[in-house]
């Protein structure tokens with residue numbers, strides 16, 4: 001069934017069952033890759049909170065989780081590309097860090113944020129993202145774990161919003177083309 005939010009219509013794209021299947025596969029891989037390493041999972045708010053929770057719940061290894069919110073640099077002046085992490089209290093030194101995102105679109109967010117992580121001298125850093133849009137990528141950012149690579153279309157649900165709405169939809173929807 002289509003979903004209408006404000007002025008836009010969204011159509012079903014990826015089912016909850018398919019999402020669950022892929023998130024389970026990623027979790028199984030991470031369980032293998034990080035056994036004995038006690039990784040620190042860092043979710044980037046807001047969009048990642050659903051994916052991070054689902055993925056983390058499926059980790060059977062010893063692991064910690066924390067969330068950070070990046071002070072928005074989008075929509076500020078073109079020079080204003082300073083990223084301030086709110087909530088980065090953890091000591092990352094010598095930790096195995098897994099950054100969790102809902103989506104890598106242009107790559108701008110992670111490109112700006114990764115230096116802040118590297119400055120804290122973690123033992124390793126990998127990126128897990130629910131979605132990536134290879135055709136939209138403008139920055140040199142590559143996910144190590146990605147549930148779905150999708151076309152360059154606006155999506156909604158599973159944590160992702162349109163104007164603040166739709167994050168609670170359990171499946172993924174895509175903007176309907178006219």
Ligand SMILES: O=P(O)(O)OC[C@H]1O[C@H](OP(=O)(O)OP(=O)(O)O)[C@H](O)[C@@H]1O
Nearest residue numbers: 045046047102103104105106107108109
């Ligand atoms: O690769 P990019 O082009 O940077 O786009 C991806 C980012 O955009 C969204 O965040 P947004 O800033 O919309 O905040 P939100 O997570 O609170 O929705 C999403 O959660 C990613 O963090």
Ligand code: HPA
Nearest residue numbers: 105153154155156160161
């Ligand atoms: O396609 C998208 N949908 C919702 N939020 C987003 N943030 C970056 N890309 C998207």
